[in-house]
Amino acid sequence: MRLVLALIASLLPALAQAWGNHSPMCYRAFEHMPEVADAPPVTAEPLADFLLAEEPAIARLLDAQEDWAREHLKGHAPRPDALRLVPDARRSDAERRAAFLRALRLSPDARLTLYVQIDAREPDTVRAPLAASQVSAVANGKGATQRFVALQPGEAVAPLAVLASGCDEPDYGHDVNLFDDNPGSPQHPSYGFGKQPFGNAAIAVGSQAPFHMGFFHQGRLFNTLARSFTRTFAELRVQQYGGLAVLAWQTGHAYWGWRFAGMALHHVEDLTQPYHASAAPSATLGHMIWANLKAQLGAPADRQGLVVLQGNRHFVLENFQTRWIVENAQHRRDGPLEQALRDLALDGRYPAWSPSYVRDVVALEAFTAGPRTDAAIVVGAPAKFVSDPQFDFAANEAVLGPELARDMQGQRDALLREVARLLSHFGAHSRNALRGLLKQAAARQASAP
Template structure:
């Protein structure tokens, strides 16, 4: 048995970790002095920032790539043809396209001017913006995002910019970037090679290697499934974080907060145990056993494990998202909101560094995996989390309301576990932001 091949099918539907990040980020940052006390910033189209800082951006992106090649394990080097080379004569559209290529983001990335409204606020009076202008991913029927238009030059609170951007990488930034994706960028290749896990034919699944980090599975697992080590979450944190620092440094505060939010998204994804562990509800021995049975002609147990892990992830995400949104609309503070704001947790962790993503965030989430999986099994209706013949993902739109009704009498069962995870979410988000702000201040001296 060379590889745990069945795990390749486990992850495509799990690319989204926490549902909507923005409502949680509003709570996590609304009382952080560095955010709450920051002066309003002027909204700025991306093309204006790129034009104004083109030479500095070229230096920054080259420095990031050099650092990644030296320090990031399993880094896929950026092809030299994708370098961002200053050219004052090119059009704004060409400059924007060159920027996306240098970052190796999807050409369909929107990066529009918009806000996602805090669900605690009343219905906005400003014009709504069509979701297609914000995201390349079609929102599901249960989507909770509310997008409104933001005008160039409009004054906006950094909290709103930051919280809005914290959800944005799920809007298609990382779609079809691998050589074997049907819609992958053409000529030149982005250099990521073939998709390391997940089904390359499923568009949304191509995001997974940029939003997950299996850094702590152990030597045996890594030998059996070496492709799982090829994840690019740390790369995205480094890229967006460096751009935030540059933007703050050069007087483009709006993009400083916006890029910071993009970086934080990838940090926050790794606080979700199902994004830091290939199968938190199964031991390595069990994974090897069901895989062997499948190879011998009895695949039912293998497929059952795949379905159960997916169902539990979806149930956790649905329960957490609905709970957060319901509390926000009622302007109610419950255990999740208190955990997200709990700044006393921040000092429990070491200072921010780029190693923090792997060594602190992912390690903590991996360790929490078995308890989290067990809490979902105990706290959710058995139909959703213990029946391997029931595929929640295939029926999510219809089953969401049923799950909400079924959970009403069992909310306490999952409350403590989810609150603890969101305490991690808030603390790591604030620590990462402090680190980026500190770097910007140090560069200014």
């Protein structure tokens, strides 16, 4: 069983990013949604001001969320009582911020600075760019597409910009090194997550995998053989950030309402990506076990192929989608991916937003789409990128990305249609989640004395 676990673990991507840069897609997904497009500008507010004004209410919310998670989330790791947020008006801003991050069990290095990520459709701004290190605790990879500018306290900003920026933010180091066996974890007291259940515990960015993936639909045998893979915390993050968004809207901190909403949506959106909802879309568990057995008998080619090709196809899908969206935005043109992201007609085909929506609707749909997506990548992308187990696309992504865009196989249109299908799900689920959060905020405000 240990060998099977090792094989399954190796199939996961080294980095836990699902869609690359979420913000360009979120600008398109929300720009025609009336609840966002018609919302009035909000006032940029430092996190310290929100925490100082609402610390008692935030503390009550986080305690209630923890009680709910212990009762309803399968595989939840209870928060140590020592990490509870206890209001203290005598704290400094820095101490209050640190206590807030501990209570959420986020990295103490999370920046949460005032910024927006500029829409790729907008020309280079006259404002000075903000260094990525001011926004993210992890270094940008080669070919990163984010463009940041600083916001000043009190500055008016469009909710669309705040929301779309927040949609990418959880990839900026919020969930890095939170497990007991991560190299960086000694900088904070035990967060109660235990040992990292899957992913590469020795790689900083890889340590965020259990917060951005959810293998909820692999089946009973998989869950028995790989029980640790059922320990995932994406649903926890959705509930935490979503609850903070509702509280912020209720209490007059609209900037943080839209920003926390974006952070919640990030984890929903990650699970629309088949490689984040399935341990291996291209292989059954039986095939994985057989490949591992053959490797033990001296024929490792099948196992090596599974490991390399799984990662290559994930990265090719992400690279293809990101480059298409960003280049179209820079040229201010629309194509099938942009149209799919904006397609509001799909929203009503799903059930109403609820705490189980992430698992039972989003992840199930992505898991089911896995084999079809994998097949579309195989026939659509250059064969050496997706069918050669000796080639590591991730190690050469920055150099070979343009070649991928230029040298597609004859079935590129099939791949484009499949990516468009996935992005229509991305847009619909993002909007449904946001509607659910806005509805909660409105209902609670209406019932307030």
